[in-house]
Amino acid sequence: MIGGRNITKITQFILLGFSDFPQITALLFVxxxxxxxxxxxxxxxxxxxxxxxxxxHTPMYFFLSNLSFIDFCYITSTVPKMLSNLFQKKQTISFVGCIVQYFTFSTMGLTESCLMTAMAYDRYAAICNPLLYSSIMSPSLCARMVMGSYTAGLVSSLSQICVMLQLHFCGPNVIRHFFCDMPQLLNLSCNDTFFAHVLLVILTMFFGLINAFAILISYGYIVSSILKITSAKGRSKAFNTCASHLTAVSLFYSSGIFVYLSSSSGGSSSFDRFASVFYTVVIPMLNPLIYSLRNKEIKDAMNRLQKKFICS
Known part of the structure; x- marks a missing residue:
């Protein structure tokens, strides 16, 4: 009972997904x-x-392997359910399933934001302090930075879940998205969501703006150090060591800012749903390609692995 009224507790939600485009369902699935x-x-x-x-087995690739694992979990939290719902007449997800999906999605997204900052610091140490790089980026520091990223993402997501579990949902139960996202869930709640909105803003400020600001500071020092290099070949080599990370960071933050800050509907319109595909599906697919396409060390490692399998 809320406000003296009897309510029917919602036990499942309907994910609208892309059901308003039935003519291209098969194309979307493929x-x-x-x-x-x-x-x-x-x-x-x-x-x-x-x-x-x-x-x-270096700091750069240690961070990269964790980024790939995060992207694997990140995309798996949303896409399988979306694929299974495309051909379902009733595209439902249970309340528990919705909470678990958002928890996984949020944890991996927030962890990736922190890991991007750790990778920016790694590039700063490599370019601005090359002689001290090995001592600065010790295995213990790298492990602590990665564990700190996972811990920050986990704790922040748990705080959101604790708030969401205090909310009551009494109808409607239609989520105008292809996955459970907190803004849409807050819009469906039939009790006060002020504290939940405040928490969401705080986390967005902390993980979005603070991490982005830290990355910008790192690259400010990196650009300053690169400009001091006298040879054109040296400047080009230094720039190439951080070009992949800068590209990945730009895609990650620009897509998130576009969907969560520029969109007044919070991702509920058809255009915003398709835009959300970019940061939930496309970016996790592009990240390994961005880091591997022009990376000679990755290509050499692939050749060594191929020769090892051929010889065995």
Whole structure:
């Protein structure tokens, strides 16, 4: 009972997804299936390659293997359910399933935000302090930075889940998205969500703005150090060491800002749903490609692994 009224407790939600585009359902299924399998293959392959090749046991690739694992979990939290719902007449998800999906999605997204900052510091140490790089980026520091990223993402997501579990849902139960996202769930709650909105804003400020600001400071020092290099070849080599990370960071934050800050509907319109595909599906697929396409060390490691299998 809320406010003296008897209510019917919602036990499941309807994920609208892309059901308002029935004419392209088959095309969407094939497209998302290809993107998903490609993302899984590339991310898992990169994790295995880095684990198996001793030449890649460096801080940079240690962070990269964790990024690939996070992207694997991140995309798996939303896409399988979306694919299974495309051909379902009633695209439902249980309340518990919704909570678990958002918890996984949020944990991996917030962890990735922190890991991006740790990778920016790694590039700063490599370019601005090359002689002290090995002592600065020690294995223990790298492990603490990664564990800190996971812990921050986990604790922050748990705080959101604790708040969401205090909310009551008495109808409607239609989520105008292809996965359970907190803004849509707050809109469906039939009790006060002020504290939940405040928490969401605080977490967005902390993980979005503070991490982005830390990355910008790191790259400010990096650019300053690169400009001091006299040879054009040296500047080009220094820039190439951080170009992949800068590209990944730009895609990650620009897509998140576009969907969560620029959109007044919070991702509920058809356009915003398709835009959300970019940061939930496309970016996890692109990240391993961005880091591998122009990376000679990755290509050499692949050749060594291929020769090892041929010889065995």
């Amino acid at each position: 497209t998302f299936l290809i993107l998903y399998t490609t993302a899984l293959t590339w991310n898992l392959s990169l994790v295995v390659l880095i684990r198996m090749d001793s030449y890649l």
